[in-house]
Amino acid sequence: xxxxxxxxxxxxxxxxxxxxxxxxxxxxxxxxxxxxxxxxxxxxxxxxxxxxxxxxxxxxxxxxxxxxxxxxxxxxxxxxxxxxxxxxxxxxxxxxxxxxxxxxxxxxxxxxxxxxxxxxxxxxxxx
Amino acid sequence: xxxxxxxxxxxxxxxxxxxxxxxxxxxxxxxxxxxxxxxxxxxxxxxxxxxxxxxxxxxxxxxxxxxxxxxxxxxxxxxxxxxxxxxxxxxxxxxxxxxxxxxxxxxxxxxxxxxxxxxxxxxxxxxxxxxxxxxxxxxxxxxxxx
Numbered sequence: 443x444x445x446x447x448x449x450x451x452x453x454x455x456x457x458x459x460x461x462x463x464x465x466x467x468x469x470x471x472x473x474x475x476x477x478x479x480x481x482x483x484x485x486x487x488x489x490x491x492x493x494x495x496x497x498x499x500x501x502x503x504x505x506x507x508x509x510x511x512x513x514x515x516x517x518x519x520x521x522x523x524x525x526x527x528x529x530x531x532x533x534x535x536x537x538x539x540x541x542x543x544x545x546x547x548x549x550x551x552x553x554x555x556x557x558x559x560x561x562x563x564x565x566x567x568x569x
Numbered sequence: 570x571x572x573x574x575x576x577x578x579x580x581x582x583x584x585x586x587x588x589x590x591x592x593x594x595x596x597x598x599x600x601x602x603x604x605x606x607x608x609x610x611x612x613x614x615x616x617x618x619x620x621x622x623x624x625x626x627x628x629x630x631x632x633x634x635x636x637x638x639x640x641x642x643x644x645x646x647x648x649x650x651x652x653x654x655x656x657x658x659x660x661x662x663x664x665x666x667x668x669x670x671x672x673x674x675x676x677x678x679x680x681x682x683x684x685x686x687x688x689x690x691x692x693x694x695x696x697x698x699x700x701x702x703x704x705x706x707x708x709x710x711x712x713x714x715x
């Protein structure tokens with residue numbers, strides 16, 4: 443009797459126990475710094491950039507210039523008990539071409555602060 | 570008798586404390602996109618002197634580059650979303666295990682803030698501006714306020 447009650451309790455706890463989760467995801471490929479340094483301002487062409495970084499996710503035209511836009515998002519999510527927090531960080535890369543199709547500028551740099559796993563949703567203490 | 574009651578109390582405590590991630594009596598969630606950029610963070614920008622490289626070095630790459638009549642506009646997005654939900658009938662599952670209605674009350678909001686920097690043809694900053702929507706991000710405990 444006692445044993446069956448114990449088993450029943452464990453089953454009940456097991457059914458309601460849903461654990462906690464830490465999840466990592468990303469959108470778009472993170473471009474290696476080595477790949478970016480092979481692009482030379484004033485020398486590399488559209489074709490060179492496409493050969494190194496691949497086709498861009500978006501092409502923007504601005505002031506007679508063409509801009510290749512490469513997306514990258516990193517996501518970290520943590521859940522413990524009733525608390526959940528998801529942090530998303532973007533690290534995009536832009537390559538700007540002049541009117542003749544030669545690289546004028548490469549815009550790549552990390553947003554400030556590392557992306558962290560967090561579960562506490564409040565700014566300390568509660569806000 | 571006392572032992573049985575204690576067992577049930579222990580069981581209930583165990584269940585409530587182990588309830589898990591999202592289906593408990595209370596849910597508190599937060600989603601943030603990028604670190605907040607404050608006015609202090611952009612104090613180094615001097616229109617006409619600071620160029621694109623200097624801005625990227627301090628603030629990182631923007632999320633978007635757009636064309637405008639006066640030059641190129643870069644936009645940095647950062648957002649904060651907050652959500653709260655309480656199931657006020659959650660405890661009924663111990664009285665009515667086969668049919669437990671949910672009475673969920675709560676709410677939240679998300680605000681996307683933007684820093685916009687405009688550059689001239691030579692990639693020097695022409696001007697910059699913030700767009701703040703942070704007030705739309707809050708945990709809502711009682712959705713019938715107004």
